[in-house]
Amino acid sequence: MxxxxxxxxxxxxxxxxxxxxxxxxxxxxxxxxxxxxxxxxxxxxxxxxxxxxxxxxxxxxxxxxxxxxxxxxxxxxxxxxxxxxxxxxxxxxxxxxxxxxxxxxxxxxxxxxxxxxxxxxxxxxxxxxxxxxxxxxxxxxxxxxxxxxxxxxxxxxxxxxxxxxxxxxxxxxxxxxxxxxxxxxxxxxxxxxxxxxxxxxxxxxxxxxxxxxxxxxxxxxxxxxxxxxxxxxxEITVEEAIGDLPEIRPIWDEENRSRNKAYVYDESVDRHIPRYHNLRDMNIYKMLAEDIELGNNKYTNAAAITKIYEKKVGSKSPIHRYHVLRKDEPSTTIIAHLYKDGNRFIHYDSKQARSITPREAARLQSFDDDFKFIGSQGSVFQMIGNAxxxxxxxxxxxxxxxxxxxxxxxxxxxxxxxxxx
Incomplete structure (x- = not known):
């Protein structure tokens, strides 16, 4: 042929x-x-x-x-x-x-x-x-x-x-x-x-x-x-795409956290490594995901999320900074901004209290698991978002x-x- x-x-x-x-x-x-x-x-x-x-x-x-x-x-x-x-x-x-x-x-x-x-x-x-x-x-x-x-x-x-x-x-x-x-x-x-x-x-x-x-x-x-x-x-949902990846468990105890490690995860899964989050952000992620899980939906509109940002972070923002991925829908658009922070790509499982990993971003972009990315976590998020x-x-x-x-x-x-x- x-x-x-x-x-x-x-x-x-x-x-x-x-x-x-x-x-x-x-x-x-x-x-x-x-x-x-x-x-x-x-x-x-x-x-x-x-x-x-x-x-x-x-x-x-x-x-x-x-x-x-x-x-x-x-x-x-x-x-x-x-x-x-x-x-x-x-x-x-x-x-x-x-x-x-x-x-x-x-x-x-x-x-x-x-x-x-x-x-x-x-x-x-x-x-x-x-x-x-x-x-x-x-x-x-x-x-x-x-x-x-x-x-x-x-x-x-x-x-x-x-x-x-x-x-x-x-x-x-x-x-x-x-x-x-x-x-x-x-x-x-x-x-x-x-x-x-x-x-x-x-x-x-x-x-x-x-x-x-x-x-x-x-x-x-x-x-x-x-x-x-x-x-x-x-149509494929977020949960269908990433739900079978190993759970990542947050470390809430300050004594067991380190500057570079805030979670326990399976290191054998390629690029399924969470970025470091401080306790303030982890608590915000947990609260926002729980709000959806429990059906309360108090923080699902832009005005409410903007207020959360101002209250928790202590500064104003012209745009709402947070978004929890809905597990029963396709993801919002994966963007290169992920290399700066993951606030708009919060995992739907409140128990994990985190943003998505590079491997999860890759799956949401439909990259096969055998696609191996080279570079720092930031550069990998950037290349996935731009792809x-x-x-x-x-x-x-x-x-x-x-x-x-x-x-x-x-x-x-x-x-x-x-x-x-």
Whole structure:
């Protein structure tokens, strides 16, 4: 069976890539990521799970903004070492079919804009998509899959929405996306076996010389309407996802606590290690979880939680700081902020009085238990929060295989694209 070849940009620890590879329909020619713990994690995964013996070379640890070196290679860089560059791997593969990935989302997120005094308008990450476009322009894949937060549809760093700039930039260079992306493009991961309410924008772009432009617009929309929904699964709750992990027991006695250990846990379970919490926070977590367990629900609205924060912590906050995960629902969106604190991801079991562990966050993102993360606890929380859930990526990969197959059949038979219209 012919496998489609792709490049993964802004790869992170490889959630999107992992889902595509799990389908068995793809080979990754090369990946690009600039954060070292993420690079180390992805390389380890590729070697141990998929037998990619040259993963250390094919996963490029580099800054995508340095385009000339990215394409042609670099030597003895103090931060990034040496590499042959993307051209080498694309030429070796005799071309690619697909580019996947998504620039960092912080500049587009609504929360980020609220916190930043200039609404993220001065953030260089608004325009990192231009480097994604440069790679697309250079290697001319049949299609690309571009993932980001829903805020990308409303972000307006200057006098025009960024989504309009992206659409126009790609069209100028021979690629189109749906004209109805606000209608079709927002995908809820919880519908695809991910135990988490996580909405993300998926932009599918297609090279315009592959067919009549009107036909191409129609089949792009059909990807969203018919192909991707075929891979939806039943909703999975938090308890179904993490309830079988070993219980973690808090240490309430000050004499038995240490500066780094506030819980007793099974150290044999990979990354199922709680972060340290002081007694004040542990008591807050216990109280909030008990409130839900007992059905009192006194602290489930923002105003009540804000009051708790002000009373217990002694300072005011413009946003409510705490949230207990509901065991009988999918999780709220797992975010990279977890690396700073876990206050918005409190375990539903009041007896455990804690926030979630990296392994629990990974499960809520649909990473398999054999996915081994490399780095500090903070960097692992960050990479998990920034990742594309592999189960969502798996569904996109399956749907993209059908999508790309149609172009292969058209090329072989000279038929129209009417199978989708």
């Amino acid at each position: 012919r496998k489609y070849k792709f490049i993964d940009l802004f790869a992170g620890c490889g959630g999107l890539e992992d889902g595509f590879l799990q389908t068995g329909f793809y080979d990754c020619v090369s990946s690009v990521e600039w954060l070292k713990p993420q690079v180390d994690t992805l390389r380890k995964r590729l070697k141990e799970k998929y037998g990619v013996t040259d993963a250390d070379e094919k996963v490029l640890h580099f800054d995508i903004q340095r385009e000339e070196e990215l394409f042609n290679g670099w030597n003895n860089d103090a931060q990034f070492g040496s590499s042959f560059g993307l051209d080498y791997y694309v030429e070796k593969a005799k071309g690619i079919d697909l580019i996947i990935g998504g620039p960092p989302c912080q500049a587009y997120s609504v929360a980020g804009r609220v916190r930043d005094e200039n609404g993220m308008k001065d953030d260089y990450r608004n325009y990192l998509f231009e480097h994604y476009l440069s790679v697309v322009k250079r290697y001319r894949p049949k299609a690309f899959v571009f993932e980001n937060v829903p805020g990308i549809l409303s972000a307006k760093p200057n006098d025009k929405k960024i989504i309009e700039i992206i659409e126009e930039s790609f069209k100028k260079n021979g690629y189109i996306i749906s004209k109805h992306i606000r209608k079709y493009g927002i995908i809820d991961a919880s519908k695809y076996g991910v135990p988490q309410k996580r909405k993300r924008v998926i932009l599918l772009g297609v090279r315009t010389d592959l067919g009549d432009e009107n036909d191409l617009y129609n089949i792009i929309d059909t990807f969203y309407e018919k192909l991707l929904p075929k891979y939806q699964q039943k 594309v859930p592999p189960k969502l990526a798996y569904a996109i990969g399956k749907a993209m295989k059908e999508f790309l197959d149609n172009f292969e059949e058209k090329r072989d038979t000279n038929d129209s694209l009417s199978i989708y219209t």
